[in-house]
Amino acid sequence: MYRLFLALHYLLSRPIHLLGMGGVMLGVWALILVVSIFSGFLREVRAHVQSATSDLTVFRLRWPTTYRGLEQRLAEDANVAATAPRLVWYGLLHPIERPGAAPAPQEDLPTRADARFVSLIGIDPASERPVSGIERWLGDVTEPRLRVAQPADPLPRNAELPGILLSRTRMQRENLVAGARVRLTLARMNAVNGEQQLHFLDREFQVAGAFTTKHVGFDESNAFVPIDTLRAMLAEGEGAVVNEVAVRLVDPADARATVERVRRALLRDHPGVMVMTWEQRNEIYLQAIGHQGSIMKLILFVIMVVATFLVFATLSMMVVEKTRDIGILTAMGATPAGVLQVFLTCGLAVTTVGTVLGILAGCLSAFYLDAFRSWMKAAFGIDLFPTSVYHLERVPYDLDPLWIAQVVGASLVLGLLAAGIPAWRAARHDPLRSLRYE
Amino acid sequence: MTQPVLSAEKVVKGYTLGGETIPVLRGVDFQVHAGEMVALLGASGAGKSTLLHVLGLLDPPDSGRILLAGQPVHDLPIRERAAIRHRQIGFVFQFYHLIPELTALQNVLLGRMMLTRPLAWLRERRAARARAVQLLESVGLGKRLRHRPAQLSGGERQRVAIARALIARPRVILADEPTGNLDSHTAAEVLEILFRIHREEGISFVLVTHNAELAARCHRIVRMKDGLVLG
Numbered sequence: 001m002y003r004l005f006l007a008l009h010y011l012l013s014r015p016i017h018l019l020g021m022g023g024v025m026l027g028v029w030a031l032i033l034v035v036s037i038f039s040g041f042l043r044e045v046r047a048h049v050q051s052a053t054s055d056l057t058v059f060r061l062r063w064p065t066t067y068r069g070l071e072q073r074l075a076e077d078a079n080v081a082a083t084a085p086r087l088v089w090y091g092l093l094h095p096i097e098r099p100g101a102a103p104a105p106q107e108d109l110p111t112r113a114d115a116r117f118v119s120l121i122g123i124d125p126a127s128e129r130p131v132s133g134i135e136r137w138l139g140d141v142t143e144p145r146l147r148v149a150q151p152a153d154p155l156p157r158n159a160e161l162p163g164i165l166l167s168r169t170r171m172q173r174e175n176l177v178a179g180a181r182v183r184l185t186l187a188r189m190n191a192v193n194g195e196q197q198l199h200f201l202d203r204e205f206q207v208a209g210a211f212t213t214k215h216v217g218f219d220e221s222n223a224f225v226p227i228d229t230l231r232a233m234l235a236e237g238e239g240a241v242v243n244e245v246a247v248r249l250v251d252p253a254d255a256r257a258t259v260e261r262v263r264r265a266l267l268r269d270h271p272g273v274m275v276m277t278w279e280q281r282n283e284i285y286l287q288a289i290g291h292q293g294s295i296m297k298l299i300l301f302v303i304m305v306v307a308t309f310l311v312f313a314t315l316s317m318m319v320v321e322k323t324r325d326i327g328i329l330t331a332m333g334a335t336p337a338g339v340l341q342v343f344l345t346c347g348l349a350v351t352t353v354g355t356v357l358g359i360l361a362g363c364l365s366a367f368y369l370d371a372f373r374s375w376m377k378a379a380f381g382i383d384l385f386p387t388s389v390y391h392l393e394r395v396p397y398d399l400d401p402l403w404i405a406q407v408v409g410a411s412l413v414l415g416l417l418a419a420g421i422p423a424w425r426a427a428r429h430d431p432l433r434s435l436r437y438e
Numbered sequence: 439m440t441q442p443v444l445s446a447e448k449v450v451k452g453y454t455l456g457g458e459t460i461p462v463l464r465g466v467d468f469q470v471h472a473g474e475m476v477a478l479l480g481a482s483g484a485g486k487s488t489l490l491h492v493l494g495l496l497d498p499p500d501s502g503r504i505l506l507a508g509q510p511v512h513d514l515p516i517r518e519r520a521a522i523r524h525r526q527i528g529f530v531f532q533f534y535h536l537i538p539e540l541t542a543l544q545n546v547l548l549g550r551m552m553l554t555r556p557l558a559w560l561r562e563r564r565a566a567r568a569r570a571v572q573l574l575e576s577v578g579l580g581k582r583l584r585h586r587p588a589q590l591s592g593g594e595r596q597r598v599a600i601a602r603a604l605i606a607r608p609r610v611i612l613a614d615e616p617t618g619n620l621d622s623h624t625a626a627e628v629l630e631i632l633f634r635i636h637r638e639e640g641i642s643f644v645l646v647t648h649n650a651e652l653a654a655r656c657h658r659i660v661r662m663k664d665g666l667v668l669g
Contacts (some may be wrong), residue, residue: 001551001559006537007546013539328535331496332602333524333552335516432497435531436487 003338007345010318019374021354023307024411028358029365031300031407032399036366037385039403040396045289052215054084054132054246055255055279060274061245064238070245073265079250079258084131086244087230088121091186093223095174096204116174119221120184122230123334125155130279131248134224137211146176147391148209151294155208155226162229163208167219171210184225188234201233218287254280269323274398304414307354312418315347319422326426327434340427347419348412355411359404366397396431441508442469443642444527444610448523449492449502451485462488464665465502470610475636475643477653480662486646487614489662493644494527494612495519507609524552528603528641530613534595536587541634543583546570549602573601578633593624600631610642617649629655 057075067085074083082083086280093116129135138151146168148154155163164182186201205225213219227242235241247262249255255277263275279286326339365372369385373395376382385395451463462485470476477484491497493504495511504512511522528549536545551559559566560571574583577597588597596616601609616632617625629652636643646655653659661668 001552001556002548005548005551009537009539009544102554235603243588300655324535325537328529328531328537329552330520330534331523331529332549333606335520338520338552432491433497435491435535 002334003341003345006325006342007349007400009237009390010322010342013347014314014318016261016314016317017350020307020311020350023305024351024415025358025361027300027304027307028355028407028411029305029361031297032359032362032404033365033369034300035293035297035403036362036397036399037369037395038296039398039400040385041392042286042289042293043398044392046286048214048216049218049286050278051133051136052213052218055079055249055252056247056259056275056277057281058245058247058262058273059088059243059276060272061243061270062272063243064235064241065243065270067240067242067245068361069269070242070266071270074245074247074262077258077262077265079254080247081250081260082127082130082248084127084246084260085124085227085240085242086243086246086293087227087234088244089120089122089186089230089234091184092116093118094183094185096183099283115240116170117221118170118184118223120186120230121222123155125153125307128246133213134211138165138209140212140214141210143168143210146171146210147178148211148310149178155224157176157226157228159206160205161206163246164205164213164228165208165224167222168210168212169216169219169433171207176207178207180207182207186233202367203229203233205229210334215256215415234399237284278317301410308351308414308418310380311347311350311415312421315343315350315419315427316422318346319343319426323426324434326429327431330431331435335364336427339429343423343426344416344419347423348415351411351415351419355408355415357409358411362404363399366399369397370394381390440472442505442512443472443474443507444493444644445505446489446493446499447503447505449489449499449504451492451497453498461557462665463492463499466662466665466667468493468660468667470642470644471537472609472642473636473640474658475497475633475645475656477656477659478535478644478646478662479648479650479653479659481648484662485665486662490612490644490646495530524606526609528606528608528611530596530599530603530611530616532615532618534587534592534599534619536595536598536602538587541584541586542574542579542590542594543567543570543650545587545598546601546605548576549605552606570601570605573604574598577601577634587609591624592620593628596620596628597631600628600635604635604639604641608641610644612644614646615648616645617647617652 058070071083074080124180125134135151138148141147148165150156154165161181164184166176176182181204183202183204185193188199189196189199211224231241249258259275261275263273266273266275329339373384376384387393387395444586446466446468449463449466452459452461452601466485466489468489469563478485478489488558490503493501497505500513503510506522506526519554540565547566550570554562564662571583577600579594579597579601582590587598590651613632617628622651631660632643633655635641645652647653
C-alpha cells in the first residue's frame with residue numbers, strides 16, 4: 001500500500017508533474033485529432049475519386065481499335081454489367097465569347113494567352129449513363145446559368161454546334177455560362193510521305209452546361225464532348241474508334257479478379273491492353289495522400305517522444321530529491337523492488353492520466369470541430385479547414401478505435417521507459433548512504 | 439536471563455574505499471534481551487552505527503551471524519529480511535528521516551502500511567489510524583496530527599519518528615543517537631518518552647549515544663572501540 005500512497009503524495013506535492021502530464025496529453029490529443037481528421041478526409045477523397053471513376057477502365061488500346069468487337073468480348077464476362085465507349089484526347093480550350101465581355105479576336109488562336117489545356121473525353125451519353133455517374137454529375141449543378149438544359153440528352157446530335165460539358169469550377173473560373181461558344185484546338189501526328197507531322201485540328205463548340213464530380217483533380221482537367229464529333233475530327237473514315245472503355249461491374253467487390261479475367265480475355269486480340277480498377281487507376285493519387293498521413297503520424301509521434309522526455313526529466317529530478325527517503329523506507333521494510341515501484345507508479349500515473357485526458361480531448365474536439373470551426377469563422381473570420389476546396393459539407397473525421405489503442409499503447413510504452421530508468425536508478429541507490437549522511 | 443531477542447555473533451564488516459578495505463567491525467559479539475535497554479557507547483568511528491545497521495538487517499555482515507530470537511536471519515532472502523525489519527525492528531535516527539510530503543499522522547501510518555496490500559489496507563485503515571493517533575497523543579503531539587515535518591520543531595519531529603517506529607509493534611528498537619541533534623532540554627523530553635515507552639510496552643532498546651549520563655540510566659552499557667566491544 002505504501003507504494004501507491006507515497007507515489008500519490010509525491011505527485012500531488014509537485015505541480016511540475018503537470019508539465020509532463022500536459023505534454024503527454026498534447027501529444028495524444030494531436031495524434032488522435034489530426035489523424036482522425038486525416039483518415040476522415042482520406043475516406044471522403046476516396047469516395048469522391050470512386051464516384052468520378054468507372055469501376056473498371058480498359059485502356060492502352062492500339063489505334064485504331066473499333067468498339068464493336070471489344071464490346072462483345074467484354075459482355076461475355078459475367079461480372080460486367082455495362083460498358084461505354086470513350087475516345088480520350090487532349091486539346092486547348094479558348095473561350096470565344098463571355099457574357100458581358102467583348103468577343104475575342106480569333107486570328108492567333110493557338111498562341112492566345114487564355115487558352116487552357118483540357119483533357120477531352122468523347123462519350124456517347126446513352127451508353128455512358130448506366131456506366132458512370134454522369135447523370136449525377138450533371139444533376140449536382142444547381143446554378144441555373146450553368147445547368148445543362150436537357151439532362152436526359154446533354155449532348156444532342158442535331159444541335160447547330162456540337163456540345164461540350166465543362167466542369168463547374170472551370171466555367172466559373174473562365175466566366176462561361178451554358179450556351180457560350182468555345183473553340184477547341186486538337187493536335188495529332190499524321191504520316192505524310194512516310195514522315196510524321198503534327199497536324200492541328202480546330203473546331204467550335206457550344207457549352208452545353210456544367211458537371212461536377214467532387215473529385216477536384218478530375219474536374220480540373222476534364223471535359224466531355226460527343227464521341228462522334230471527336231471521331232470526325234481525329235479519325236475521319238476509320239470507323240467507331242475508341243481508345244478507352246469504361247466498365248460497370250455487377251459486383252464491384254470482385255473487381256480485382258475481374259480485372260485479371262478481362263485482361264486475359266482481351267490480350268489475344270489487343271496486345272498491350274491495360275485493365276484497371278478505379279483504385280488502381282488513381283493509385284498514385286491515393287497513395288500520395290496516404291503517405292502524407294504516414295508522415296504526419298511520424299511528426300506527431302515526435303511530440304509524444306518530447307513529452308516523454310519531459311516525464312523523464314521531471315521524474316529524474318524527483319528521484320534525485322527523494323533518494324533521502326529511500327533509507328528510511330528500507331529501514332521500515334521496503335525492498336529495492338518496492339522503491340522501484342513507487343517511482344514507476346509515479347511515472348505511469350503521469351502518463352496514464354495524460355493519455356486519458358488526451359483521448360478525451362481528442363475525441364471531444366473531433367466531435368465538436370465543426371461547431372468550433374463555425375465559431376472561429378463567425379468570430380474571427382478564420383476558416384480552419386476550407387471545406388469548399390474539397391467539396392465537403394463538414395470537416396470529416398474517422399475515430400478509429402484501433403488507432404486510439406495504438407496511441408495508448410505507444411504512450412504507455414514510452415511512459416514505462418521514461419519512468420523505468422529513473423525508478424531503476426532509485427532502486428539501485430544504497431539506502432545506507434541516505435541514512436549515514438544528512 | 440532468557441534467550442536474547444537480537445544478537446550478533448563474531449560479526450565482521452568492512453568497507454571498500456578506493457580499492458582498500460577498511461575494517462569497521464572486527465568480530466563483534468553483542469546481545470539484547472527481551473525488555474532490556476542497552477546503551478552502545480563509544481567514540482566516533484568506533485563502529486556503533488555500523489553495528490546498528492548490521493543488527494537491523496540493513497547491511498549484511500561480511501562474516502558472523504545475526505540471530506533474531508535464536509534464529510539466524512542475516513542470510514535470508516532480501517524480501518524476508520525486509521519483512522523482519524518491518525515487523526520486529528523499529529528504527530529511530532538522529533536526523534528523524536520523516537517524509538516531508540506527509541503529515542505527522544501519515545508519516546506514522548506509513549510505518550504500518552509497508553507490507554499491506556491496497557485492498558487489505560481498506561479494511562485495516564481505521565484500526566491503524568486509531569493506533570497512530572493514540573501513539574502521537576502519547577508522545578504529546580495529539581494536536582499536531584496534520585502538520586508536516588517542516589512545521590514541526592526538531593523535538594517534535596523526533597517524537598513523530600518514535601511514534602512511527604512503534605506503530606508496527608516491534609520487538610526491538612534500534613536508536614542511533616536519537617537526541618544527538620536536539621538541545622539538552624528537548625533531548626531530555628525525548629528521552630523521557632523513550633524511557634516511558636520502554637517501561638509501558640516492554641520493548642527492547644539499543645541506544646547508540648555519546649552521552650554517558652543517558653547511558654547510566656540504561657540496564658547495561660556496552661562500550662565499543664576500533665570495531666570491537668570492550669570487556
